[in-house]
Amino acid sequence: MTTNPWRSRFPGITGEWARFDGPAGTQALDRxxxxxxxxxxxxxxxxxxxxxxxxxxxxxxxxxxxxxxxxxxxxxxxxxxxxxxxxxxxxxxxxxxxxxxxxxxxxxxxxxxxxxxxxxxxxxxxxxxxxxxxxxxxxxxxxxxxxxxxxxxxxxxxxxxxxxxxxxxxxxxxxxxxxxxxxxxxxxxxxxxxxxxxxxxxxxxxxxxxxxxxxxxxxxxxxxxxxxxxxxxxxxxxxxxxxxxxxxxxxxxxxxxxxxxxxxxxxxxxxxxxxVGMDVIAAHERATFSPLLDGLLGMDHVTVHGPSDLVDRAPTVAFNIRGMHPLAAAEALAAVRVAVWSGNYYALELMTALGLEETGGAVRAGLACYTDDDDVARLLEAVASLG
Ligand SMILES: Cc1ncc(COP(=O)(O)O)c(C=O)c1O
CATH class of the missing domain: 3.40.640.10 (Type I PLP-dependent aspartate aminotransferase-like (Major domain))
Structure with missing residues (x-):
């Protein structure tokens, strides 16, 4: 378990939603x-x-x-x-x-x-x-x-x-x-x-x-x-x-x-x-992200794109759910108040090279410094239920 020392500094983070849309834009700091x-x-x-x-x-x-x-x-x-x-x-x-x-x-x-x-x-x-x-x-x-x-x-x-x-x-x-x-x-x-x-x-x-x-x-x-x-x-x-x-x-x-x-x-x-220091933020994000990545990699109905390790990577993951259009998956997650992105996120060259552009891209979940273990548990539970 990791505790999150900064979460209370983000007025937009109320616990109602698990926010994994940071790569598209994070919640604003109080200051x-x-x-x-x-x-x-x-x-x-x-x-x-x-x-x-x-x-x-x-x-x-x-x-x-x-x-x-x-x-x-x-x-x-x-x-x-x-x-x-x-x-x-x-x-x-x-x-x-x-x-x-x-x-x-x-x-x-x-x-x-x-x-x-x-x-x-x-x-x-x-x-x-x-x-x-x-x-x-x-x-x-x-x-x-x-x-x-x-x-x-x-x-x-x-x-x-x-x-x-x-x-x-x-x-x-x-x-x-x-x-x-x-x-x-x-x-x-x-x-x-x-x-x-x-x-x-x-x-x-x-x-x-x-x-x-x-x-x-x-x-x-x-x-x-x-x-x-x-x-x-x-x-x-x-x-x-x-x-x-x-x-x-x-x-x-x-x-x-x-x-x-x-x-x-x-x-x-x-x-x-x-x-806070970027090294402190990076260490915290790594610890919170690790179970998320492991959890997704461990699900038979999920395909993770890109690296399956934590080396030289941001706490951001793109994945697909078997038999489900990425947009439908993002909608299903939104229905249980888990915010993710789907599509190509303008990474057009990569999505095309991966052969995903024609099929709606992939779901993307990204951590921010305010993400906590409960958010990760909610995302994993929601994705597991789509299997
Ligand atoms: C890696 C990367 N580069 C560039 C951009 C474009 O940034 P902006 O929205 O500030 O134009 C984004 C936005 O998602 C991005 O993620």
């Missing part, structure tokens, strides 16, 4: 809700760069939030760009980057990635007559084929776009090895850390990647996105922007007025992760 509420309620909401107190408080909020995110990701704060979500930031980034690409250039994406780290690259490449390659996944283990990655990376590769953790089957590629291989080939690396940041400590300085994206609403904050760029890379881009807007630092890519209230909530959520 994040308070920070958003406070910013809007206390008369400090104002646009930035003004002469009066409220505007200066907003300036400080943004500066402090960038610093906090810099600490969370182990990276210089001047590379932290805020946006509405990861997907919009990816399209803004690849659009700004496109002029640096040309015929003969290659981008390596992976079969393990969410489409938001595939299609923005495909569209930018299409505009510039560059080529996109796909690194294979071993379909039995759900692991990225590192030998294939090494084969694909070469003198024509300009970017490697790779996930830190699969939002479908949970596997975590060896990022250090991938960055090393890409840099040796002369390519830059963007890491999709949307499914990684809620579950592991991220240290951009140690990893050496050139860009990284994540979404705070997957780690207890409000709906928002974060793009971190190496400051020199950021300065070299040609973003689409209006003329009077600042043309220095992260604001170059922050078109229009940001959601300052969201930034206040993001900062509070990031402080929570820093205070």
């Amino acid at each position: 994040a809700v308070d920070a958003i509420d406070g910013y809007l309620r206390d008369g400090v909401n104002a646009n930035a760069h003004g002469t009066f107190a409220a505007s200066q408080i907003t300036d400080r909020l943004v500066t402090d939030a960038r610093a906090t995110i810099g600490r969370l990701l182990g990276a210089p704060a001047e590379g932290v760009v805020f946006g509405p979500n990861m997907t919009s930031l990816m399209f803004a980034f690849t659009r700004a980057l496109a002029p640096t690409l040309g015929p003969g250039d290659e981008i390596v994406c992976t079969q393990l990635d969410h489409d938001a780290n595939v299609w923005p690259w495909v569209m930018a490449a299409r505009d510039r007559e560059a080529k996109v390659q796909r690194c294979r996944v071993d379909l039995t283990t759900g692991r990225l084929d590192t030998a294939h990655l090494a084969e694909l990376l070469g003198p024509s590769t300009r970017w490697l776009a790779i996930t830190g953790a699969s939002n479908a089957v949970g596997t975590m590629p060896d990022l250090a090895e991938a960055v090393k291989l890409a840099h040796e080939a002369g390519a830059k690396v963007l890491v999709d850390a949307v499914h990684l940041v809620p579950h592991r400590r991220v240290d951009i300085a140690a990893l050496g990647c050139d860009a990284l994206v994540c979404s705070p609403y997957k780690w207890y904050g409000p709906h928002a996105g974060i793009l971190w760029l190496d400051p020199d890379l950021l300065a070299s881009l040609e973003p689409y922007k209006v003329r009077p807007a600042p043309d220095e630092g992260p604001t170059r890519l922050e078109t229009g007025t940001p959601s300052y209230e969201a930034i206040a909530g993001v900062q509070a959520a990031a402080e929570f992760l820093l205070d």
